[in-house]
Each structure stands twice: as C-alpha cells, then as structure tokens.
Amino acid sequence: MPKFVDRVVVHATAGAGGNGCASVHREKFKPLGGPDGGNGGRGGSVVLVVDPGVHTLLDFHHRPHAAARNGKQGQGGFKAGANADDLELAVPDGTVVMASDGAVLADLVGPGTRFVAAAGGRGGLGNAALASTARKAPGFALLGEPGETGDFVLELRSIADVGLVGFPSAGKSSLVAALSAARPKIADYPFTTLVPQLGVVTAGEEVFTVADVPGLIPGASEGRGLGLDFLRHIERCSVLVHVVDCATFAPGRDPVSDVQALEDELARYTPALGGVLADRPRLVALNKIDVPDARDLAELVRSELAERFGWPVFEISTATREGLRELTFAMAAQVRAHRAAQPVAEPTRVVLRPVAVDDAGFTVVPDPELPGGFIVRGARPERWIRQTNFDNDEAVGYLGDRLARLGVEEALAEAGAVPGCPVTIGDVTFDWEPSTPAGVAVMLSGRGTDRRLEQSSRASAADRLAARVERRRTRTDDELFGADDGVAPEGDT
Ligand SMILES: Nc1nc2c(ncn2[C@@H]2O[C@H](COP(=O)(O)OP(=O)(O)OP(=O)(O)O)[C@@H](O)[C@H]2O)c(=O)[nH]1
Ligand SMILES: [Mg+2]
Structure with missing residues (x-):
C-alpha cells in the first residue's frame, strides 16, 4: 500500500x-x-x-x-x-x-x-x-x-461530505464498507485505520463521499492515540456522524459519555480553513445492535442522547445492515441542504497569491543602519536595480534616468537626502549624486516647490539627458565595433 x-x-x-x-x-x-x-x-x-x-x-x-x-x-x-x-x-x-x-x-x-x-x-x-x-x-x-x-x-484536507468520528473499533470502517464500494481495513483491535479513507455513497438522487478517519480517544488534543491532526480531513465535511459502539463493556464507556468525550476533543481542534467543527450538523449512529445487549443499551440511551445533544439518533448494525437505509437518507438530506446553501463553484479557478496593492509607487525612509542614509522601497525601483548590469556605465545611466522619471530623486531631496549620502534600493547601496536639476531644484527651494521652477527644470533635464546620451553613443559605437561577433560585450551577458 x-x-x-x-x-x-x-x-x-x-x-x-x-x-x-x-x-x-x-x-x-x-x-x-x-x-x-x-x-x-x-x-x-x-x-x-x-x-x-x-x-x-x-x-x-x-x-x-x-x-x-x-x-x-x-x-x-x-x-x-x-x-x-x-x-x-x-x-x-x-x-x-x-x-x-x-x-x-x-x-x-x-x-x-x-x-x-x-x-x-x-x-x-x-x-x-x-x-x-x-x-x-x-x-x-x-x-x-x-x-x-x-x-x-x-x-x-480531503474533500468529503460526511465525516465519521468515533472511538477506535466503533465500526467506522465497517460502516464505510457497508455503504460504499470502498474496502477499508476492518479489525477488532484499536487504531486499525491509520489514514483517512473515502467512500462514495449513493442514496436516491444524491451521491456523496464519506470520510473514514482514525479513531479518536480522550486526550487526542494532547497527542494521545493518533492525535487530532487527521481531523483536517473532516474540516470540509458538511455533516459529522458519531459512530458509537454499543457493544463495548469497557469500564467508563457508555454511549452518552463517549459522544461527550469526543465532542470535547472536537472542540479543541481549530480548523485552518476557518470556522469551528461545532457548527457542522451531526447525526448519531448507535452501532452493533445485532448484539442483543447492544440493542438494549441503544434503546435505553437513545432518548437521553437526543435530549442532551438534540441530534437525530439512529440504531444500526453494519453486520446485518439494519438501520443503514434510514441513516444513509438522513446523511443525504443533510448533504443536499448544505450543497443548496453553497455558491456554485467555478469549474477551474486560478488562485493568485496576494500581491502588493500599489505596484507603481515607492517610499523613501531614513536608513536605520546607515546614519544620514535612505532606503527606497517599491516594486519598480527594486526591479530596475535587479535588471541593471552595474559593470556597464550606460546601463547605470539608464537606471538613473528611470529612477529620476519615477520621481525618486525629488522624493529623496524632499526627504532630506544630500549629495553623497548612501541610498539603498533592493540589495544595492550607492552614494547619491542628484543627476536631474529637478532634484537639485527641490533641494534649493526647500519643501514649497514652485511648480514653474519644477517645469522648467524638467525641460532642462531632458536637454541634459539628450547630451549625455549623445556622449555615450560615440563611446559605445567604438566599443561595439571593437566586439567581433556582434554579441553583447563582456559583462553584459
Ligand atoms: N457485531 C458487530 N460487530 C461489528 C459491527 N460493526 C463493526 N463491528 C466489528 O467491530 C470491530 C471494529 O470495526 P472497525 O470497522 O474496524 O472499527 P473502526 O471504528 O474503523 O476502528 P478503528 O479504525 O480502529 O478506529 C471489527 O471487529 C468489526 O467486525 C456490527 O455492526 N456488529
Ligand atoms: Mg477503521
């Protein structure tokens, strides 16, 4: 297996x-x-x-x-x-x-x-x-x-409609075997079932799945027995069924205290998908009534159980199949009611991880580790840093232009950055040399920036940019014609 x-x-x-x-x-x-x-x-x-x-x-x-x-x-x-x-x-x-x-x-x-x-x-x-x-x-x-x-x-977290809970050897696996084509292992020793098993059950029009999970014992929430971890497989179930062993005469066990003990354990489990198991409807199946003493006990406790918990109670025998029909149709009715209350699921969904809401913006904050320094954070500036080959001056110039266009220089100046102070973006720290007059203008004029000044400085920034590109191009052409195969110069690949 x-x-x-x-x-x-x-x-x-x-x-x-x-x-x-x-x-x-x-x-x-x-x-x-x-x-x-x-x-x-x-x-x-x-x-x-x-x-x-x-x-x-x-x-x-x-x-x-x-x-x-x-x-x-x-x-x-x-x-x-x-x-x-x-x-x-x-x-x-x-x-x-x-x-x-x-x-x-x-x-x-x-x-x-x-x-x-x-x-x-x-x-x-x-x-x-x-x-x-x-x-x-x-x-x-x-x-x-x-x-x-x-x-x-x-x-x-298995997708099952009905989850069976019960003490070890209560007959959970026997019930799944009796209701479906699934053939889980059945034996008279505790913890026969070690991993959850699913069975598909048909009841009239309704087809649903039943999860057979390992047995639960008091103290499971502290790790006794197989613990509570496998309860994740019944987290999604719309109905829980208590399978109760009426033929056990172990000391301290009787149907009412069994159900109560398991409810105490279920209450200690916190579903990761939200909600609590307590909000699921429940049914109680009193099992093994083919055993005469068990049938007597079941009859004795059924009204007490119904009164105390308020859930429908069924008397069944997985051995003789007595009572299974009623139980199955009660499960189906609960599953139908739950499904009717669900929004229609789309057949195929693409789940995207939550991404930063503001991809376009950036922030400038003082660097807590470098006195007088600043950190620029933002998806775009950080991406641009990763895209830059710092061995290539022209690539670095291009980075500077991109940062200036985004307004990083103005923001740095406004935050109080002075030329030469360390600025960190992503994993790169450099000394800040304001390259656009806009950055300088903001520094000179302080906080209240004159719009006209800003506009005129933008124009001159464009002039300067053009001049710089011109200068670089001459040099670059030399470089490129020096390269014999037309592929990227060293360090650019
Ligand atoms: N007489 C009688 N015995 C039953 C009935 N249902 C189950 N058993 C017996 O009870 C024992 C335990 O049955 P399982 O179905 O393995 O019990 P389980 O709840 O799955 O147990 P774990 O997997 O250990 O938690 C087996 O020996 C079964 O034959 C029943 O209706 N009548
Ligand atoms: Mg089992």
Missing part, C-alpha cells in the same frame, strides 16, 4: 529571466546597422495544479525541491530568447497551501485549479527594444530578473 502523506514542505524556485542582448546589426557596406539585440525569455514559474488522479502528497515527501528552468538569453539579429516552460506540480484535490508561518495562501479545490507558487523572472530587454529617438544605439541590455523563491507547506 502506498504511504499516505498529507503534510509536506515544498521549496519552490522559479526560473530566472534570460538576459537581454546588446548587439549591433552588421552587414557588408553597412557598418552602422543599428541595435539588433533580442530580449531574454521569461523564466518558468512553479505552479501547483489539482490533478484528480493524485491522492497523496507523497511525491513531495520524496522530492521537496521544485525548480523551474531559466529563460534563454536574447541574441543578435533580433532573436528573442525562448521562454521557459512552467513547472507544473500535480497536487490532490483539497490541498491547502500555507506559508511557513501557517497563514493560508490558497485552498485548491476542483480539478485544474492552479496556484502560482513562485513566478518566473521577466526576461531583460535587448538593446533593440531599448533604442529610442534619444538613445539610438544603446550599448547595453537589461538583465533578466531572478525567479521568485519560497517555502510552502502543503496540507491535504
């Missing part, structure tokens, strides 16, 4: 994007052919996909590391690098994805439901895509971004 694994930790690493290529088109008699470096391809993502053919998380137990491939680098001649395929990992229906701290990220229900665990990095732009009227022949390309990495806890 394959091992049943219902909780694993997965380390997901998405592929990095391929680097863009810096290259110049070369053709006989056409020495200045223009930039033709292609973009890098996208890195593969690690995606969890619900596969109805998979029933345990066993594969992850053996192979907890999942890494998708990197995107290919761009090439000369406008050749874009190939995107890498996503790495799809098949998970059972009902898998719950959690962060390492236990926060639920996604509940994967329904075949085909997908969850992007780690997104692949974007490919870097090649110099062809970076060319503009102001920058006709960029001598640099952008780097591909690293893929996301993350550790996730996967837990299987």
Whole structure:
C-alpha cells in the first residue's frame, strides 16, 4: 500500500529571466546597422495544479525541491530568447497551501485549479527594444530578473461530505464498507485505520463521499492515540456522524459519555480553513445492535442522547445492515441542504497569491543602519536595480534616468537626502549624486516647490539627458565595433 502523506514542505524556485542582448546589426557596406539585440525569455514559474488522479502528497515527501528552468538569453539579429516552460506540480484535490508561518495562501479545490507558487523572472530587454529617438544605439541590455523563491507547506484536507468520528473499533470502517464500494481495513483491535479513507455513497438522487478517519480517544488534543491532526480531513465535511459502539463493556464507556468525550476533543481542534467543527450538523449512529445487549443499551440511551445533544439518533448494525437505509437518507438530506446553501463553484479557478496593492509607487525612509542614509522601497525601483548590469556605465545611466522619471530623486531631496549620502534600493547601496536639476531644484527651494521652477527644470533635464546620451553613443559605437561577433560585450551577458 502506498504511504499516505498529507503534510509536506515544498521549496519552490522559479526560473530566472534570460538576459537581454546588446548587439549591433552588421552587414557588408553597412557598418552602422543599428541595435539588433533580442530580449531574454521569461523564466518558468512553479505552479501547483489539482490533478484528480493524485491522492497523496507523497511525491513531495520524496522530492521537496521544485525548480523551474531559466529563460534563454536574447541574441543578435533580433532573436528573442525562448521562454521557459512552467513547472507544473500535480497536487490532490483539497490541498491547502500555507506559508511557513501557517497563514493560508490558497485552498485548491476542483480539478485544474492552479496556484502560482513562485513566478518566473521577466526576461531583460535587448538593446533593440531599448533604442529610442534619444538613445539610438544603446550599448547595453537589461538583465533578466531572478525567479521568485519560497517555502510552502502543503496540507491535504480531503474533500468529503460526511465525516465519521468515533472511538477506535466503533465500526467506522465497517460502516464505510457497508455503504460504499470502498474496502477499508476492518479489525477488532484499536487504531486499525491509520489514514483517512473515502467512500462514495449513493442514496436516491444524491451521491456523496464519506470520510473514514482514525479513531479518536480522550486526550487526542494532547497527542494521545493518533492525535487530532487527521481531523483536517473532516474540516470540509458538511455533516459529522458519531459512530458509537454499543457493544463495548469497557469500564467508563457508555454511549452518552463517549459522544461527550469526543465532542470535547472536537472542540479543541481549530480548523485552518476557518470556522469551528461545532457548527457542522451531526447525526448519531448507535452501532452493533445485532448484539442483543447492544440493542438494549441503544434503546435505553437513545432518548437521553437526543435530549442532551438534540441530534437525530439512529440504531444500526453494519453486520446485518439494519438501520443503514434510514441513516444513509438522513446523511443525504443533510448533504443536499448544505450543497443548496453553497455558491456554485467555478469549474477551474486560478488562485493568485496576494500581491502588493500599489505596484507603481515607492517610499523613501531614513536608513536605520546607515546614519544620514535612505532606503527606497517599491516594486519598480527594486526591479530596475535587479535588471541593471552595474559593470556597464550606460546601463547605470539608464537606471538613473528611470529612477529620476519615477520621481525618486525629488522624493529623496524632499526627504532630506544630500549629495553623497548612501541610498539603498533592493540589495544595492550607492552614494547619491542628484543627476536631474529637478532634484537639485527641490533641494534649493526647500519643501514649497514652485511648480514653474519644477517645469522648467524638467525641460532642462531632458536637454541634459539628450547630451549625455549623445556622449555615450560615440563611446559605445567604438566599443561595439571593437566586439567581433556582434554579441553583447563582456559583462553584459
Ligand atoms: N457485531 C458487530 N460487530 C461489528 C459491527 N460493526 C463493526 N463491528 C466489528 O467491530 C470491530 C471494529 O470495526 P472497525 O470497522 O474496524 O472499527 P473502526 O471504528 O474503523 O476502528 P478503528 O479504525 O480502529 O478506529 C471489527 O471487529 C468489526 O467486525 C456490527 O455492526 N456488529
Ligand atoms: Mg477503521
């Protein structure tokens, strides 16, 4: 029998994007052919996909590391690098994805439901895509971004409509065997059932699943017996059925105190998916009434049980099948009522992890570790840092222009940054040299910035930018023509 694994930790690493290529088109008699470096391809993502053919998380137990491939680098001649395929990992229906701290990220229900665990990095732009009227022949390309990495806890919470709870040897597995085609192991020793089993039951029009879970004993919440962990498999159940052994004459056991003891344990279990088990409707099945003493006992306690808990009580024998029909139809009625109350589930859902709401913005805060320094935080500035090849001056200049356009320089000046102070973005710290007059203007005029001043300084920033690009282009062309194969200069790949 394959091992049943219902909780694993997965380390997901998405592929990095391929680097863009810096290259110049070369053709006989056409020495200045223009930039033709292609973009890098996208890195593969690690995606969890619900596969109805998979029933345990066993594969992850053996192979907890999942890494998708990197995107290919761009090439000369406008050749874009190939995107890498996503790495799809098949998970059972009902898998719950959690962060390492236990926060639920996604509940994967329904075949085909997908969850992007780690997104692949974007490919870097090649110099062809970076060319503009102001920058006709960029001598640099952008780097591909690293893929996301993350550790996730996967837990299987079986999808069953009815959950059976009861002491060991109460006859839970026998009940599933009597109602469905499932053949769980049945024996007269406690804890025969070690892993949850599902059976499919048909009652008239209704088809539903019943989960047979391991037996529960008092103290399970403190780890006695098999503990409470497997209760995650009845978390989703719409109905719980107490299976009570009326033929046991063990000291201290009787149907009323058995049900109460198990209710005390259920109350100590906190479902990760929210809610409490106490809010599920319940039925009570008094089992083994084929044994004469058991039948007498069942008759004796049925009204007390009904009075004390208020749940419908059934007397059954899984051995002779007595009372099974009534119990099955009562289960079906509860399942039908629950289903009618549910919103219609969409067949295939894509679950996205929550992302930062404001992708466009950024913040500037004083650096707690570097006195006089500042930290710029924001999805875009941090991405731009990752895309920059710091060995290439032109690439660094391009980064500066992007940051200035976003308003990072103004914001730094407003926050009190002075030239030469350390500024950290992502994993890079540099000395701040305000490059746009706008940044300087804000510093000179203090907080109350004059709009006209700002506008005129924008215009002059554009002039300066053009001049700088001009200067760089001459140098770059030399550099590029020095390269013999038209592929990116050293350090740019
Ligand atoms: N006489 C009689 N014996 C029964 C009946 N139902 C189950 N049994 C017996 O009770 C014993 C335990 O049955 P299981 O179905 O394995 O009990 P369980 O609740 O699944 O037990 P665990 O998996 O250990 O928690 C077996 O020896 C069964 O044959 C019944 O209706 N009448
Ligand atoms: Mg069992």
